[in-house]
Amino acid sequence: MIEETTLQRVLTRALQTGGEFAEVFAEDKRTTAARLDDGRVEDMTSGRDRGAGIRVVVGETTGFAHTADLSETGLMAAAEAAAAAARSGGGGVREVSLGTRTQGRGGRQAKLIDPGSMTKASKVALLEAADHAARSAGGAISQVSAGYGDSRRRILVANSDGLLAEDDQVRTRFSVSCVATGDTGMQTGAEVRARTGGFEMFDAIPAEAVALEAARRALLKLSARPAPSGVLPVVVKSGSGGILFHEACGHGLEADHILKDSSVYAGRVGQKVASELVTLVDDGTMGGEWGTCAVDDEGHPASRNVLIENGVLTDYMWDFLRARKEKRPVSANGRRQSYEHLPMVRMTNTYLLSGAEDAEEIVNQTKLGVYVARLGGGSVNTATGDFVFGMTEAYMIENGEITDPIRDANLIGNGPDILGRIDAVADDFDMCPGTCGKDGQQVPVGCGQPTLRISAMTVGGTAGA
Amino acid sequence: MPELLDIATRIAGMAGAGEQVEAYVAHSRETDVRVYGGEIESLSSAESEGVGIRVIRNSRQGFAYAGSLDPRVIEETLAEARDNAGFATPDPHAGLAEPDGVEKVSLDLWREDLAAVPTADKVALAIELEARARGLDARVRQAESADYGDALTEAAVASSTGVSGTQRRTGCHVSVFVLVGEGEDTQTGGGYSVGRSFSDLDINEAADDAVERAVRMIGARKTRSARLPVVFDKRVTTSLLAILGSTFSGEAVLKGRSMFAERLGQEVAHPSITLVDDPTEPAAYTASGQDAEGLATRRNVLIDAGVASRFLYDSYSARRAGARSTGSAVRGGFKSAPGVGCRALSLAPGDKDEEAILASIGTGLFVQGIQGVHSGVNPVSGDFSVGAEGLMIRDGQLAEPVREVTIASTLQRMLLEVLEVGSDLEYLPGTAAGLTLAVDGLSISGS
Numbered sequence: 001m002i003e004e005t006t007l008q009r010v011l012t013r014a015l016q017t018g019g020e021f022a023e024v025f026a027e028d029k030r031t032t033a034a035r036l037d038d039g040r041v042e043d044m045t046s047g048r049d050r051g052a053g054i055r056v057v058v059g060e061t062t063g064f065a066h067t068a069d070l071s072e073t074g075l076m077a078a079a080e081a082a083a084a085a086a087r088s089g090g091g092g093v094r095e096v097s098l099g100t101r102t103q104g105r106g107g108r109q110a111k112l113i114d115p116g117s118m119t120k121a122s123k124v125a126l127l128e129a130a131d132h133a134a135r136s137a138g139g140a141i142s143q144v145s146a147g148y149g150d151s152r153r154r155i156l157v158a159n160s161d162g163l164l165a166e167d168d169q170v171r172t173r174f175s176v177s178c179v180a181t182g183d184t185g186m187q188t189g190a191e192v193r194a195r196t197g198g199f200e201m202f203d204a205i206p207a208e209a210v211a212l213e214a215a216r217r218a219l220l221k222l223s224a225r226p227a228p229s230g231v232l233p234v235v236v237k238s239g240s241g242g243i244l245f246h247e248a249c250g251h252g253l254e255a256d257h258i259l260k261d262s263s264v265y266a267g268r269v270g271q272k273v274a275s276e277l278v279t280l281v282d283d284g285t286m287g288g289e290w291g292t293c294a295v296d297d298e299g300h301p302a303s304r305n306v307l308i309e310n311g312v313l314t315d316y317m318w319d320f321l322r323a324r325k326e327k328r329p330v331s332a333n334g335r336r337q338s339y340e341h342l343p344m345v346r347m348t349n350t351y352l353l354s355g356a357e358d359a360e361e362i363v364n365q366t367k368l369g370v371y372v373a374r375l376g377g378g379s380v381n382t383a384t385g386d387f388v389f390g391m392t393e394a395y396m397i398e399n400g401e402i403t404d405p406i407r408d409a410n411l412i413g414n415g416p417d418i419l420g421r422i423d424a425v426a427d428d429f430d431m432c433p434g435t436c437g438k439d440g441q442q443v444p445v446g447c448g449q450p451t452l453r454i455s456a457m458t459v460g461g462t463a464g465a
Numbered sequence: 466m467p468e469l470l471d472i473a474t475r476i477a478g479m480a481g482a483g484e485q486v487e488a489y490v491a492h493s494r495e496t497d498v499r500v501y502g503g504e505i506e507s508l509s510s511a512e513s514e515g516v517g518i519r520v521i522r523n524s525r526q527g528f529a530y531a532g533s534l535d536p537r538v539i540e541e542t543l544a545e546a547r548d549n550a551g552f553a554t555p556d557p558h559a560g561l562a563e564p565d566g567v568e569k570v571s572l573d574l575w576r577e578d579l580a581a582v583p584t585a586d587k588v589a590l591a592i593e594l595e596a597r598a599r600g601l602d603a604r605v606r607q608a609e610s611a612d613y614g615d616a617l618t619e620a621a622v623a624s625s626t627g628v629s630g631t632q633r634r635t636g637c638h639v640s641v642f643v644l645v646g647e648g649e650d651t652q653t654g655g656g657y658s659v660g661r662s663f664s665d666l667d668i669n670e671a672a673d674d675a676v677e678r679a680v681r682m683i684g685a686r687k688t689r690s691a692r693l694p695v696v697f698d699k700r701v702t703t704s705l706l707a708i709l710g711s712t713f714s715g716e717a718v719l720k721g722r723s724m725f726a727e728r729l730g731q732e733v734a735h736p737s738i739t740l741v742d743d744p745t746e747p748a749a750y751t752a753s754g755q756d757a758e759g760l761a762t763r764r765n766v767l768i769d770a771g772v773a774s775r776f777l778y779d780s781y782s783a784r785r786a787g788a789r790s791t792g793s794a795v796r797g798g799f800k801s802a803p804g805v806g807c808r809a810l811s812l813a814p815g816d817k818d819e820e821a822i823l824a825s826i827g828t829g830l831f832v833q834g835i836q837g838v839h840s841g842v843n844p845v846s847g848d849f850s851v852g853a854e855g856l857m858i859r860d861g862q863l864a865e866p867v868r869e870v871t872i873a874s875t876l877q878r879m880l881l882e883v884l885e886v887g888s889d890l891e892y893l894p895g896t897a898a899g900l901t902l903a904v905d906g907l908s909i910s911g912s
Binding site for chain 1: 501502504505506507508509510511512513514515526527528529530531532533538541542545546548549550551552553554556584606607609644651652653687690719720721722724800801802836837839840841843845846847848850851852854868869870871872873874908909910911912
């Protein structure tokens, strides 16, 4: 994208007013998306985003500027703007020389069918197949929308410590959302599959299967009863339940919150913060998962980090700035939405390791409770630890059996409290893709867990429990 | 500014025979400052521009965008949009907006002085805001962040069907998020101030609000599950109205996703509810004289004294519904094609202020913040369940703080069970104005 000699000159310029650290992050991203709704492919869209963000660090201050102009003139102007934005220090000339280049392959699995090599017609055909499949699932399916998206994101990171890294990230996503209409009104069901990789995703997960899953959820909820209101045992099925950990403790283990003492987990390394059944990992190296990459957006090779081991907090997640402040290594959790954004501490794929129990047994041992088969999303206040997550497919458990479906509702809890109440973990691990929002930036993440039980949690429905 | 319109017009002029082309060209300059511990944590200055191009050929739409106004990139983007149009399903209603003779309200949303404010003053304001928030109460532990941000944005749209227009605006804000506590107990609160001009910003308002909201939550606990009336704080009402507004999208109606599809002319809300979307209201921060397709925006009454009265349309959904565009096309910048949306919703205010409403409610829950709107509110089914924090209302007054509970109902029921609409209408950031709103019969889930 940019010549090494140009990068060295730009970084040198960025440091000339006394910067201690400078970085160029360049990105060239092409996206294709198509949406089918109401039986029609409404439009196909293409996007091109190309530019560089330059940051300069002086003391605790970061100056940042970005430009869509990747010529040396454009980069020099951005370097000067970033240097001016950072508080100026001592001045003087510091020549930057770059080290050996790290060349990533995006963390995808060996086999890649580049979406860019597939015709637009083949992408449209997936949407049409999904529409047909969803509508064939039942006469009550009254509306279907389906979305296809792929992106190829090439990034280059060079910094004044000599780091030089590139990555080539390919991602593919397919989603279907259905409306079912019955005597009780309308209900919705959705399913999304997304991989770091290309068109080979559809060999393992046909578009029709995504559609049928969405349709099944919508139809199921037509006969759902209102969710209970009150405190109950909650069994969370493997896969999307990983959102629970993303919210209950993932965000709270990000070092930016820790260093500002705005997390309930600050100062607790070495202490028990969860049930001993909990071993939690953040792992950017999981081949093909949605939050995977070869290098993070600060140029560091992705890694696997154990955050909680048998209930004991072992470490937080770190980006460059926070690791620098604490004089410790990064954990490759520095990520950003695009070249227009500053990096910050973000999760990659965050998951709970499998336990020993049988998922069905866990349900059977639960007299009265809620079985959450699919979570839709959540959010957390890291300073208080209070978090919510929404269930989009759930059932009652009565006398150890899964019984009636229940309608959508949020569950609420406090992170450390809920982590301590996990009293059963099964051996049926699964992953699920998601989009994580923090401080206005969206990044792709993965979540995962086996089936587990929380002995008591507040379920936010309307029916007397 | 004329330059952006020139570019858009030139692109629209590239339309071939039997083809419609629309270009949306935008340019923005932004400054963002974050302060922590009296120092600048980060300072970003950015200038960005780009173009989004829609092409309609053979009753099919294609779209492409690029974050550049380089003539070569524009040509590639147009070619890509043309190519994309070959893959949509033919739709007899596909097409761009046509001039409809409605005159645009001229709105003055640009404040030249904002561009001239030195960066040092912006930084100083954020530092002052943080200091003010930290010094307000001994229980304030810190401000996790104190921010200043501004944006000067200009956009032009032009189409080969003869629609064109420009819009420019300035906006700035300060916001602060504080942590307060006693002993082990930590609570949080946020406050902000927004304006079009630097001098509109009031750091005292932002700091006082953040600290008041946090301090009054100290000692908060779960409450027992119950069914109670709920009084929503202004800010919460803003987010509730934004969800409600989406159900009046003509597109959602046509596609069978609106709970009000068959309800026009029927009573869907308590008679005290009149809901209006009026982007021509200059007090709204989201005001705009033109919509995303370049048509004049206008005042649309969605619910009139409890009766569903109108759906919102862009030109495509209007054509399909056999209606006229209500000037309600919106888009998320140059990177997306337009769709239907609200810009400036408000409820017709009632005659009681917050204090009088609390007094009339007697016993209930005052909700100052909600959590999990995207995961717990379904605008299609109407199911509503969100995390909430606030204060109990006892004897008509705010009492002990409550956290880690949910409130649940359905949007349909909540509209019918409105008890009071506040007199305290205030335009807040977002697509809806805030006011105090009391609703009966919510299920509170706690211990």
